[in-house]
Amino acid sequence: MHVRAGFLVATLVVALCPPVHAEPGPRDVARARQAVRDRAKELGTASAELAEAQGRLDRLAAEAERLVEAYNGEVVRLRQAEQAHREAAARQGAATTEVERARQAVAMLAAQSYGGLPLPAEYLGMLNDHGDHDGYLHRAGLLRQLGGERGLLLTRLRDAEEVAEILTTHAASVHAAQQYAAEAAERAKIAAREAVARQRRETKELRARRDELQRLVDAARTRAELLARRRQTRIGHVPLSSGSSMGDVAANWALTQLGKPYLWAADGPASYDCSGLTMRAWERAGVRLDHWTGTQWTSGPHVPLDQLRRGDLLFFGYDKNDPSTIHHVGMYVAPGLMVHAPQTGDVVRIASMWRGDLVGATRPR
Incomplete structure (x- = not known):
């Protein structure tokens, strides 16, 4: 794979930056165009493999979270x-x-x-x-x-x-x-423990494969394209709000937990799972929630996504039309952004709320 990536980079450099010489002839132009087509094809294949690996990681994380939340419900x-x-x-x-x-x-x-x-x-x-x-x-x-x-x-x-x-x-x-x-x-505890262990094993392998594919994809892009992609995926700092609503209190506190590790069934103060983080955040605002997405989903009125306020809870599930499939929760903190405890091996962080499995939002009370 590394040889292939190196070849890809070298070929792309040659294709995009040919040596300076006299006016290129028709054959030179044809070869350059063919090289671009070849690189585009290889790039498309690598991107597809990357998407497949990422999808597998997402499915593993969702299944582990589902079992963790099932355990929280049984507790x-x-x-x-x-x-x-x-x-x-x-x-x-x-x-x-x-x-x-x-x-x-x-x-x-x-x-x-x-x-x-x-x-x-x-x-x-x-x-x-x-x-x-x-x-x-x-x-x-x-x-x-x-x-x-x-x-x-x-x-x-x-x-x-x-x-x-x-x-x-x-x-x-x-x-x-x-x-x-x-x-x-x-x-439920045993099932969750086994799912998390399985996720850790397979995630390690898949992440290695994903990173290798990502290097291949990055190598096939121009510097400008690479910087643009990084700008699109990088999420900037979300400042604390000076607002005093209960949602602001919950959101501001959740943002103070950034960087703390994810640990299934944990509710702080050193580590959290997804519903443990949101439970403790709303506890700071004076609202008691269960450590379970099942009842957090029904902890208040459901809010249209175009009317979100800071502190609203965002829920994610296998079926967007079926709340019973919810397996993850995050907290809305700024337009398009949430703070959440993602999965085993990750930390509390800010991320885009726009995921394909977004089910809806709730405003606890």
Whole structure:
């Protein structure tokens, strides 16, 4: 490849800068024109190979990001399941306490009915027979012996036991849901880790190939063309805004994180993934977001791209018409520009927002 690139450069120099000699004849002109056509053909082939390599890199990054965001979503759902389990366990504990209070009241009443004497062991067994239908009939017969008005205590005990049983079943169900969420989060974590590792391996090879092709393409261009291409792809400094809106606060803070490395599932302060960066930026503006593109997409009204303001979130997906395919998020900071945490091996940086997979924008609130 290096020999080919060297040949290409040498031939291009000869073609563009032929040695000075007498007026060229028709054959010289024909040869020069043919050389230009040959170089243009080689340049077209190299450019196509470069585009293919870059496309492969983009697909690898998008797939890794999709799995990272899937993991972030599972973590959000796990936290919700853990909270639901804590609440269910608290309700179950309160119901169990109420059952015990009701049972003690019934036992005390029975003892009083026997003149303050200890309740016979067989009666205590009847009262403490949890949830058993026959035990309930025994208790009912016992309390009929103790008096009809005081049968209300048995009703209280029975109702408390039924509530406790229902809440115990519910708590078990919520616990199972929590376990499932934990397992799903672990599976998503493993899938994300494997995708990032695969991306790193293949990216290293593809970047080497891409860089080689880029050198070939650059060698085939005139200096003026090369400088023009570099000017088009170079993104200048985006100054901090003096505005005080929440979007300005979020955007200004995000710009202070430039150069920090991308790390999947990270949310600062030393490194970030895409949704971790935007979450922390809007946190500085007083708006709480989940660490997940799935809910960040629905965190506020969707904004037309011709009405963007600093701080608006820009979302990217496999299908421009299907938000469920979103795998990346950045933050609008200036006309045509965003700040984002791109992918493994990269850093927080400013980039053009105009990508083919741009789905839409959201203004958090």
